[in-house]
Amino acid sequence: MPELTAIILTRNEARHIVACIDSLRWADRIVVFDACSDDDTVALAEAAGAEVHQRSFDNFAAQRNAALDSVTTDWVFFVDADERGTDALAEEIRRVIAERPENGWHVPRHNVIFGRVTLGAGWFPDYQFRLLRHGHARYVRPVHELGEVDGAVGYLHNPLIHHNYRDPAHFHAKQRFYVEHDAAILKDQGVRPKPRNFVLQPLRHFWWRFVTLKGYRDGLHGLRLSLYMAYYEWRKYRRLAALWRGS
Incomplete structure (x- = not known):
């Protein structure tokens, strides 16, 4: 079975980090890649059993690429701290990285906005390029970063749960x-x-x-x-x- 690292990018995410880590326990490794938080994010992540790396933030694409360079597993799954994995998504990811030839996968999201799952107005399926074979993809564009992939890409069916705008x-x-x-x-x-x-x-x-x-x-x-x-x-x-x- 290919090894997979779940990477969580953080900056002052004490509100979300433990629940996010708990939703990714099925990954082989969990790395919190922190942009020098000044709250309890790092302490909470370490207490929850995650491996923590820190780097000053310049832009989102550079941060993801630096996080990629910090690991060596076969696959990387990027998750934001306000997102949650599910059992169904975990099962699908394990299946595609073991059986499929694609080098990258877009993941849909259920966006929770003002406490409500939002299915229209562009917030679903809201595909994000988050699952990639190590060494075959990089990110470009500083904000709303895009993935560039060496090879084919696919689209998963099971969504991440994204606790988007609180209010x-x-x-x-x-x-x-x-x-x-x-x-x-x-x-x-x-x-x-x-x-x-x-x-x-x-x-x-x-x-x-x-x-x-x-x-x-x-x-x-x-x-x-x-x-x-x-x-x-x-x-x-x-x-x-x-x-x-x-x-």
């Missing part, structure tokens, strides 16, 4: 971070906002989330999330305009 305040804080990042990328690409972008892009984004990606399946919850995301699409273009003005 609206948590949601808005994360979206403001993404707005800054995405607006900077657009500017680097030479994109200049046009007056119509401030109207049409939010409307298109709302339609995409609520109708195309079936946000309506989640009722008022899906409507609220789709409206939120349309608002942050508007904020992104407003920030892009500010960047071009030098402010």
Whole structure:
């Protein structure tokens, strides 16, 4: 049976780390790759039996690649501290790494947003590239990192459970971070906002989330999330305009 290491990336994850480790006991090794937390993350992880490495954070892709370089097992399964493995997912992973030729696998997620599993508006299946054959894949792009694979990739059926946004305040804080990042990328690409972008892009984004990606399946919850995301699409273009003005 191929050996597998579960790697958990952390930064001040005392709230989640023990439950995450407990959900991965089926892995051959559990490594917590910590970005110099200043809470109890490291102490809790060590007490729970995980192996801990620390590295100052620069970006998500670099952090994952450094974590990859710290282990030597045949396979690596990346999990964020606010995610949980399940018995069904563990069984599927063990089967595919033993029987299948693919060098990487995308894992679906059930996103729990404001305490509710969210099935529409782009939050399911929400595939993430997390299971990879060691030596055959790397990560690129600083935020919302992507996997580059030497060979074929596949898609698992059983999801990770992702305890995503706790409440609206948590949601808005994360979206403001993404707005800054995405607006900077657009500017680097030479994109200049046009007056119509401030109207049409939010409307298109709302339609995409609520109708195309079936946000309506989640009722008022899906409507609220789709409206939120349309608002942050508007904020992104407003920030892009500010960047071009030098402010």
